[in-house]
Amino acid sequence: MAKILVVGSLCLDYYDLGEGRPPLPFPGGKGGNQAVAAKRLGADVTLVAKVGQDSRGEFLLQNLEKEDLCTHFIEKKADLPTGYCQIQLATQKIHGFPGANLSWEAEDLVAILPLLCEVDCILLQFEIPPDFVWELLGAAQALGKLVILNPAPPRQTQLPHLSLNTYLVTNRQEAHYYAQIPPGSLAMAQRAARELRKSAAHVAVTLGADGALVATGGKIEHLPALQVEAVDPIGAGDTFCAALAVSLLEGNSLLLAARFASQAAAHATEAIGAQSTSP
Numbered sequence: 001m002a003k004i005l006v007v008g009s010l011c012l013d014y015y016d017l018g019e020g021r022p023p024l025p026f027p028g029g030k031g032g033n034q035a036v037a038a039k040r041l042g043a044d045v046t047l048v049a050k051v052g053q054d055s056r057g058e059f060l061l062q063n064l065e066k067e068d069l070c071t072h073f074i075e076k077k078a079d080l081p082t083g084y085c086q087i088q089l090a091t092q093k094i095h096g097f098p099g100a101n102l103s104w105e106a107e108d109l110v111a112i113l114p115l116l117c118e119v120d121c122i123l124l125q126f127e128i129p130p131d132f133v134w135e136l137l138g139a140a141q142a143l144g145k146l147v148i149l150n151p152a153p154p155r156q157t158q159l160p161h162l163s164l165n166t167y168l169v170t171n172r173q174e175a176h177y178y179a180q181i182p183p184g185s186l187a188m189a190q191r192a193a194r195e196l197r198k199s200a201a202h203v204a205v206t207l208g209a210d211g212a213l214v215a216t217g218g219k220i221e222h223l224p225a226l227q228v229e230a231v232d233p234i235g236a237g238d239t240f241c242a243a244l245a246v247s248l249l250e251g252n253s254l255l256l257a258a259r260f261a262s263q264a265a266a267h268a269t270e271a272i273g274a275q276s277t278s279p
Contacts, residue, residue, distance in 0.1 A: 001042065001043065001044045002042075002043045002044065002120055002121065002245075002246060002249035002250070003043070003044045003046075003118065003119040003120050003121070004038050004043045004044070004045050004046070004119060004120065004121045004122070004123065004242075004245055004246075004249075005045075005046050005048070005112075005115055005116060005119040005121070005122045005123070006031050006034050006035040006038065006045060006046070006047045006048070006049075006122070006123045007031065007047075007048045007049070007112060007122065007123075007124060007128070007133075007136060008029065008030050008031020008032075008034065008035075008047075008048075008049060008123070008124065008125045008127060008128055009029035009030050009031045009032070009049065009083060009098070009101040009125065009127035009128055010027075010028075010029040010031060010032045010049045010050070010051050010057075010060045010074070010082070010083065010101070011028045011029035011032070011060075011082075011083040011084055011085050011096070011098075011101070011127070012025055012026075012027065012028065012056040012059060012060060012082060012083070012084040012085070013025065013026045013027070013028035013084070013085045013087055013234070013273070013274060014026075014084060014085065014086050014087065015087050015089055015272060015273070016086065016087065016088045016089065017089055017272075018088075018089070018090055023086070024272070025059065026272065026273035026274065026275070026276065027059070027060050027063040027064075027273070027274070027275050028085060028234075028235065028273075028274045028275070029049070029060075029083060029101070029127060030125040030127045030150065030152065030238050031047060031048075031049050031123075031125060031127065031128070032047070032049065032060065032063075032064065032275070033235045033238035033239070033242075033274045033275055033278070034123050034125070034150075034238045034239075034241050034242045035047040035064075035069055035123075035242075036064075036067050036069065036275045036278055037238060037239040037241075037242035037243065037264070037268070037275070037278040037279075038123070038242035038243075038245060038246060039067055039068065039069055040067070040278055040279060041242060041243055041246045041264070041279070042246065043242075043245070043246050043249070045069060046070065046073060046115055046119065047064065047069055047070070047071075047073065047074065048073045048074070048108075048112055048115065049073075049074045049075075049101075050074065050075045050076075050077055050080075050100040050101060050103055050104070051074060051075075051076055051077070051082040051083075051100055052076065052077050052078075052080050052081040052082040052099055052100050053076045053077065053078050054081055054082055056081070056082035056084055057076060057082040057100075060082065061074065063275075067275075073115070075100075077100040077103055080099050080100040080103055081097075081099040081100065082099055082100055083096070083097060083098045083099040083100060083101040083127075084096075084097050084099070085097070087234065089232060089272065092233070092234070094234070096127075096153075098127065101127055101128055102128070102129060104128050104129055104132040105132075108132070109132070109135050109136060109139070112136065113139060116136075116139060116140060116143060116145065117143065119145065120145070120146060120249055121145060121146040121147070121148065121245050121248075121249055122136070122140050122145055122146075122147055122148070123147075123148045123150070123241055123242065123245060124136060124137060124147065124148070124149050124150065125150045125151070125152055125238075125241075126150070126151050126152055126153060126154075126155050127152075127153065130151075130155045130157045133149075134157075134160070137149065137162075137166070140166075141162070141163040141165065141166060144165060145165065146165050146166075146167075146245070146248060146249065147162075147163070147165060147166040147167065148166075148167050148169060148241050148244060148245045149162065149166055149167065149168050149169065149200075150169045150170070150237070150238070150241050151168070151170060151174060151178065152170065152171065152174050152237065153174075154173070154174050154177040154178065159178055159196070159199040159200070160199065161199055162199055162200040162201070164201050164202075166200060166201075166202070167200070167202045167203075167204065167244065167248070167254070168196060168199065168200035168202065168203045168204070169203075169204045169205075169206070169237070169240065169241050169244065170196070170203075170204075170205055170206070171205070171206045171207075171208075171237050172189055172192075172205060172206070172207050172208070172210075175189060175192040175193060175196060175205045176188070176189070176192050178192075178196060178199075179191070179192035179193075179195035179196055180195075181195060186207075186210065186222070189205060189207060189213060190213060190220050190222075192205065193205045193213045193215040193220055194215060194220060196215070197215050197216075201216065202215075202216045202254050203215040203216070204240070204244065204254070204258050204261075206236070206237050206240050206262070206265065207225070208225070208233060208236075209225050209230070210225060211223045211224045211225040211262060212225075212240070212258055212261075212262045214254055214255055214258045216254050216255075221255055223255075223258060223259055223262050225262065225266060226262065226263045226266035226267075227266075228266045228267060228269060228270055229270060230266075230269040230270065231269060231270055231271055231272060232269060232271065232272045232273065232274075232276075233269050234273075234274050235268055235273070235274025235275060235278065236265040236266070236268045236269050237265065238268075238274065238278075239261075239264050239265045239267075239268035239278050239279070240261040240262065240264065240265040241261075242261075242264075242278075243257075243260055243261035243263075243264035243265065244257050244258060244260075244261040247260045247261060264278075264279050267279045
């Protein structure tokens with residue numbers, strides 16, 4: 001069984017469904033989303049994250065336990081609230097309040113290193129401080145671990161040169177942001193993916209209903225999307241990252257792994273909530 005370490009955020013997502021209805025809470029945060037997806041896809045998952053000592057944190061911890069995920073490495077911060085997001089489903093507008101997700105320090109890296117040595121792969125995102133992510137990424141690359149780097153949401157930081165074992169996964173907007181290429185057609189997205197190849201040997205760009213792009217070995221492949229009745233796209237990219245990791249650890253090529261990940265991500269859009277239909 002593949003062993004995956006996820007270091008990232010936990011947030012409570014409040015969905016505004018309109019029509020005067022009260023917001024509905026769902027478990028979220030890119031770290032939690034990716035951990036749940038990888039667990040459901042059969043991986044042995046360790047999640048390292050931070051929450052506050054509050055009702056939101058308890059809600060998230062209880063959900064992780066229902067998913068049979070160990071919560072031993074999730075720190076409860078007494079002085080900070082659990083992160084949360086306000087989501088308008090109709091407009092896809094998200095307002096995030098990171099709370100404890102920003103409280104990563106050097107001693108956390110020391111504590112994570114023994115866990116990193118025991119796994120096959122690590123998944124990283126940018127809902128925790130990018131400087132901490134870069135430190136952890138460097139350690140993972142030095143150990144030769146498979147890394148799935150999802151630099152989302154976009155941050156004002158330069159993408160370094162990534163090792164051959166590191167796979168860069170962005171959505172369309174993030175690809176244009178980091179490549180500094182104006183958004184537009186599929187051809188423009190391909191240009192952005194090609195530009196990102198200067199930092200990473202392996203790049204995947206998710207395109208929502210347009211599928212995904214895979215750039216590796218000097219070629220760019222366009223993978224059409226699986227046709228589903230999409231209800232909520234939030235969290236689909238996280239499912240893509242988790243499924244990509246699981247498939248790569250099974251020995252598949254990036255192209256085959258991305259096809260599998262794209263199909264998993266499509267199914268993750270079929271209900272409200274980032275983790276609700278993660279397959």
